[in-house]
Amino acid sequence: MKSATLLLLLLLLTTLWCPSSAVLAGLRMIKDLRKDLLLKTIIASASMEKATKSCTSTNSSGSYANCQSGYLAVSCSCGNSASWEIKSEKTCHCANQDWTSARCCKIGKK
Missing domain, CATH: 1.10.287 (Helix Hairpins)
Incomplete structure (x- = not known):
């Protein structure tokens, strides 16, 4: 514009x-x-x-949480830190944590 x-x-x-x-x-x-x-x-x-959005969460002990095949990481949560990063579009990384959680989503056809 x-x-x-x-x-x-x-x-x-x-x-x-x-x-x-x-x-x-x-x-x-x-x-x-x-x-x-x-x-x-x-x-x-x-x-x-014609599109649908599907999201799920995955939890893991340690510093990494991986999304399942076909899903992309859109956000992360960490055990004792607010600092996180998404690595290679599918993996959440929280440095030196006891647990990590990833919110994973995909867009598909109706």
Whole structure:
């Protein structure tokens, strides 16, 4: 949206120095951008209507908790620390902990 506003402002400024054919070309470009954005929005909306989200939690003793196949780690909890990291998208790591928990989610088709 910010880029479209900037483009429109630039287009208005060029009307002072450019011939009308350049202005019309700029207006056509803005119209094409709007069509492209609308199409992408429609496609994204249709895709989300066909999607489901499934989440589960896994706990492990020690510093690592791994998500099962097909799931990605989205957050972690640690035994005695607020510091954690997600390694290789599927593993929660909490340094030197007695337990670690991972929240694992996947997106699938309905």
